[in-house]
Amino acid sequence: MTPAVRIPEELSARVPVEQREPGLDRDAVRMLVSRGVEAAHHTFRELPRLLRAGDLLVVNTSATLAAAVDGWIGHARVVVHFSTRGDDGRWAVELREPDGRGTTRARAGGPAGTQVCLPGGGGLVLEEPLSGRLWWARVAGPDVPGLLREHGRPIRYAYTERDQPLSVYQTVFAVPSPDGSGSAEMPSAARPFTARLVAELVSRGVQFATVTLHTGVASAEVHEPPYPERFAVPEASARLINAAKAGGGRVVAVGTTAGRAVESAVGADGVVRARAGWTDLVVTPQRGVRVVDGLLTGLHEPEASHLLMLEAVAGREAIEQGYDAALQGRYLWHEFGDVHLVLP
Structure with a gap:
């Protein structure tokens, strides 16, 4: 996508999916799946059959603050x-x-x-x-x-319809921090997960590794690169990630925040080690990815720095084709919108 492209206002998700129609749950959002330049349309509930035993999902446990x-x-x-x-x-x-x-x-x-x-x-x-x-x-x-x-x-922007309770902005993986730290804005790629879907994924042999990255305030006007953010990759998660890579499984980051944390903890030898502190890493196509094989993410505006990580994972042509398919398919944008699964 080029900076000249603009997302039509009617494609902004104004309320969460579970508020759009009675009986829906968070996992009712749509999911665009990109494999190279090929894009396919799915619902998020189909995720378990799109992954395979031995794959590993890296999730961010940062809780959203009423910031x-x-x-x-x-x-x-x-x-x-x-x-x-x-x-x-x-x-x-x-x-x-x-x-x-x-x-x-x-x-x-x-x-x-x-x-x-x-x-x-x-x-x-x-x-x-x-x-x-x-x-x-x-x-x-x-x-x-x-x-x-x-x-x-919770922080909200004008494309949403109304204020929402904080619970709407918490993911199923969120763990409150003892010192009150958290994310100013929701790590939204994980929002569609439900406990039922997590259980189904585990039953199919998909593993989960937890990391923490407390996200700061995004800018609605200027999509500058992220400034330093606090993160942690625990020893147990580092072991799981390294074992998945060694066993031929795919490491799929749930959100650019999880991807940024993992890529901040990998050495030049490709081994992930426990690490905590601050990261100012911006994953670009020039830097490339050393650990992440795939990415589950929301749909980002054309100027967003998050797209650099998607291009690093899949290449610019694949992302442009995927976003063209999302626009043609009338996918919904932003934190309450649909998601994009980028696989090798």
Whole structure:
């Protein structure tokens, strides 16, 4: 796809699939399957028969935070998106302007020293820029996890119809972090999984390996590469991934976040080792992939940096053909939309 391509507004998924029709569950979304330049149409419930015994799915266990909080700069209302907790206790935040349809208008941050009043008597001070839209901020008053639990709501954008409860943004794999860390936005590729589907996959010999990558705030205006994010690949998962590769199984990352975590933990020898910390890795076609054989992901806008990882896995021509098929097939985009399985 080229940057000139635009996704028709009517192809934005405005509500989750289970709210569109009574009796549907999360796994009722459609799934485009790409093998090279060949694309086929399936439903997500067919995933177990598209994988085989010995394949391994890598899933992100990061829980989604209620990361949007109302605040005030003087008398002007703003919305604070809490993005990433730093090692020094500060938070990367984004300020946005409310418009009644989600918090879609980015607000210029700064200058340094700008104070934002928060609910419950707390506040934050912008200290230094992290990017054009994100600032490192020092938070005073209630601890941020408590603030988000009491006053936060999930981040949403104008293409969705309404606010949703936090449970709608949690995947079946989500595990709350003891320190209150999590993802500012849902690792949405895993959203269609249900406990029933996981059980069926396991019964067919498909394995799961868990990793954690806490995603920051995406930009609805400028699709810049991701900034450093906290991740962890446990020893048990590293062993599972290496064993799957050695046994001829396919390692399929569920989401670019899981793929980024795994590719951040592989050495030049192709062996995955337990690792935790921060990653600034951007997987590009030039860098290539060293572990991931396939990718299950949502449908991304043409400018999104996530597409670089898809091209690294499958090649540009395959991704362009797949997206053409998704547009022609009227697939739905964004976090409540349909999914794309890219296989070798």
